[in-house]
Amino acid sequence: MNQHSQQPIIVWFRRDLRISDNAALYHATLRARPIIPLFIFDTDIINSLSSDGAAFNFQAECLQDLNEGLQRIGGRLFCRKGKALQVHAKLIQEASPSAIFYNRDYEPHARDRDRAVEQLYRSHGIEVQSFKDHVVHEPEEVLTLQNRPYSIFTPYMKAWKSLPVQSPFPTPAKITVAPVESCGILNAHDLHKQVTIPRPLCRGGETQAKKVWEQFIRTSLASYSSNRNIPSIKGTSRLSPYIRFGCIAVRTLYRDLLALKSIPIEAFLNELIWREFYQSVMYHFPDVLTASYKRAFDTLPWNTDTEFLHRWRSGHTGVPLVDAGMRELNQTGWLHNRVRMVVASFLTKQLFIHWKQGEEYFESKLLDIETASNNGGWQWAASTGVDPKPLRIFNPELQAQKFDPEGVYIKTYVPELQNVPLQHLFAPHRMSLDEQHRCGCIIGKTYPRPIVDHRLASEKFKKAYMQLLR
DNA sequence: TGACGTTTTGT
DNA sequence: CAAAACGTC
Numbered sequence: 001m002n003q004h005s006q007q008p009i010i011v012w013f014r015r016d017l018r019i020s021d022n023a024a025l026y027h028a029t030l031r032a033r034p035i036i037p038l039f040i041f042d043t044d045i046i047n048s049l050s051s052d053g054a055a056f057n058f059q060a061e062c063l064q065d066l067n068e069g070l071q072r073i074g075g076r077l078f079c080r081k082g083k084a085l086q087v088h089a090k091l092i093q094e095a096s097p098s099a100i101f102y103n104r105d106y107e108p109h110a111r112d113r114d115r116a117v118e119q120l121y122r123s124h125g126i127e128v129q130s131f132k133d134h135v136v137h138e139p140e141e142v143l144t145l146q147n148r149p150y151s152i153f154t155p156y157m158k159a160w161k162s163l164p165v166q167s168p169f170p171t172p173a174k175i176t177v178a179p180v181e182s183c184g185i186l187n188a189h190d191l192h193k194q195v196t197i198p199r200p201l202c203r204g205g206e207t208q209a210k211k212v213w214e215q216f217i218r219t220s221l222a223s224y225s226s227n228r229n230i231p232s233i234k235g236t237s238r239l240s241p242y243i244r245f246g247c248i249a250v251r252t253l254y255r256d257l258l259a260l261k262s263i264p265i266e267a268f269l270n271e272l273i274w275r276e277f278y279q280s281v282m283y284h285f286p287d288v289l290t291a292s293y294k295r296a297f298d299t300l301p302w303n304t305d306t307e308f309l310h311r312w313r314s315g316h317t318g319v320p321l322v323d324a325g326m327r328e329l330n331q332t333g334w335l336h337n338r339v340r341m342v343v344a345s346f347l348t349k350q351l352f353i354h355w356k357q358g359e360e361y362f363e364s365k366l367l368d369i370e371t372a373s374n375n376g377g378w379q380w381a382a383s384t385g386v387d388p389k390p391l392r393i394f395n396p397e398l399q400a401q402k403f404d405p406e407g408v409y410i411k412t413y414v415p416e417l418q419n420v421p422l423q424h425l426f427a428p429h430r431m432s433l434d435e436q437h438r439c440g441c442i443i444g445k446t447y448p449r450p451i452v453d454h455r456l457a458s459e460k461f462k463k464a465y466m467q468l469l470r
Numbered sequence: 471t472g473a474c475g476t477t478t479t480g481t
Numbered sequence: 482c483a484a485a486a487c488g489t490c
Contacts, residue, residue, distance in 0.1 A: 229471080274471095341471065380471085390490060392472040399472090458473090462490075 007098035008034040008178035010091065013077075014110075016103045016133050016246035017062040018206040019069040019171055023131035024101040026169035034178035036095060037070055039063055041081040041186050044113075046193075050364040053188030053195035054333045058204040058367050060187035062245045065205030067185065075175040078182040088117055092124055095180055099126060103133035103246075106283045107371050134246065135276045136254050137163050139283035142276070149284035151293075151386040156280070157273045168252045201334035201367060202241060209247035212239060217256065217263075225267035231325075231336035232408035237268070240368030241334065243275075250275075278376030281386055289375055292355075292384035296468045303352040311451055312347050313361055315413070318448035320426060321400040322346045324413035331413070333367040338403055344381030345394035350457040355382035383465065391465055393458045400426040416447040 009028045016022050017039075028035055046056075067077040080087045091097070100121050105114065118128045132138050142159050143149060150156035188195050202208065216237040220227065227235025242248050250272060257265045281288060292298045311317050315326035325339035335343070340362075347358045355378040362378070363369050379385025383392065404410055407425040411418055417425060419439040424431045429443045429450055436442050443449050 338471075345472090390472080392490095394472065466490075 006034065006178075007096055008036050010036045010038050010095070010097045010100040012100060012102040013037065013039045013066065014102065014105060014246075015244070016249075017059075017066045017204075018209070018247050018249065019066065019073065020206065020210075021168035021171070021249040021252045022103070022246075023133040023169055024103045024129075026172060027129065027131060028099075028101045029172040029175055031099075033098065034176045035075065036091070036097065036178050036180055037066075037075055037077050037175075038091070039066075039077060039079045040084050040087050041079065041183070041191065042084045042087075042113075043081065044083055046191055050360070051193070051369065052197050052333065052365055053191075053193035054197035054200045055367050055369070056186075056188040056191055056193045057195065058200060058241060058333075059245060060185050061204030062206070062247055063185045065207050065247075069206055070175070070177075073172055073175050075177040077185075078177075078180050079185055080181075081183050081186065084113055085116055085120060088120055091180065092121070092126065095178060097126060099129060101129045101131070104130045104138070105134065106139060106279050108282075108286045108289065132166075133249065133251075135279055136160075136166070136250050136272070137276060139280040142280060149280055150277070151281070151285075153274065153277055153387045156277050157270065160273050160276065165254065165258070166251060168249060168255050197331065197333040197365070197367075199331050201238065201332045204241070204245060204247065206247045209239065209242035212242065213237070213248055213253065213256070217260070221260075221265070221268060222263050225264065228267070229338045229403050230409075231328075231339050232404055232406070232412070236337060238334070244368045244370050274376075275370070275373055278372040281376060282372040285386075288379065288385070289371065292382070293379055293386050294384050297382070297384040297465070298354075300464050300468065301352070302354040308351045308451060309347075309353055309357055311448075312343070312351060312353070312358075316448055317346070317452075318429065318443075318450035319346065319396045320407075320410045320414055320417060320428065321396045321404065324410045327413040329362075329365050333365060335366070336409075338399070339409075340377065341381055342394050342396055342399050344378055345392070346396060348378075348382040349393045349461045350452045350454060352457070352461060355379060355384065391462060393461065395454060395458075397426045397454065414447075417441060 009031055011025050011028045016024065019025060063077060070076050105111065121128045137160055139149065141163060142156060150159065220235060224235065227233055239248065243250065253272060257269055285293065312326060315323040315330065317323055321339065322343050325335055325343045329335040344358055347353050348355050359374055359378040362374050376385065400410065407422055410425060417428060420428050420441050421439060424435065428441055428447060441447050
């Protein structure tokens, strides 16, 4: 081999912390050159992200598992800390790479960063290759007949399903690495991030992700469409933190789903498509990240008082299902999707607080936070986004009756209501004083009175919203 | 992945 | 007459 063929290829891992079905890693191994598997603790991202330390610990677990995976195929992971561009500039000097491979990210700030990095490498005459990996179909691939992006889900979903499917990429059997200095895997403590989430939903890593996915298929997928709405049972896949960090490829999920016979996959598949729909919305309409898609709604008389916001965040609104949800979020870094919709509807349409406030709080707490899905979900909940629907205002009391009929979920997270009889559990403030004393739940004392009246607040929001529609 | 009031249906 | 279906916001 001549000198040139020994020049390594950098595989830059970002949101694809796995060795199986990884487009960039797989394509790099086809070149039969040494590889530098690289992860950067990007100080620009770390400083701007409000994520709880638990998310950084989760990331560290993912990186640990990735390192072990790479070791099994003869390699290892190299980590650096710093501004991405500077880290790359230094690495170019140290390692004289022949190419850099990475998987594409569709967030505006990530695209800016990647453009700058690409320019840097090209200015040194180094090959740059990026790959589709974070989604099954990219924002540029799912377009109308006029080559326009979709802003309505159903036609998007139909177009998405009509596209040809890429098979998963095989896991490399063996790689050779070109060793460089590494700072080791940094967790929340190392990065000076405070951990406030006491019981994170799950541990990170490709190994865990595979187990969770296989168990979901085995035990829960068949009943997904009905059980996914019940927050007290594990009816959903709970894969979202793994998908966010790329511990498992959505390509693999899609292939596994299509291979299933006699299990209905539509409901679950649609959730994957919703995720890609919002990736597409963010990519084509990046302004949604700073303002409502329907701009007029930003002029509604939003409540800027912080007392309600604090009570919502901490789960002390006096509305049992809302409080249970916010406490699940605060304690585990995850929240059941049905309850996400309920707490989001409550913040925006009962407390009349702008969805940006809720989006920001979710970003700070959720292990599974993806900018596109979070933004899309919040704008959906606030009825300010794409995919127009009639104004929907959730009634937390009815939602609880329907989806937590035994009150199991509420009692798990709101121990103050432990002994409240079921017929009062969803509206404990309607108990008589006698009943309150009998079950040891004193409204205004051991559990708050609801901070808003659902009916009044709904009518106020509906009126303001409808006025803008004209 | 609405709520709610009204109409129709099934027993 | 309860439950399902429908229509409207």
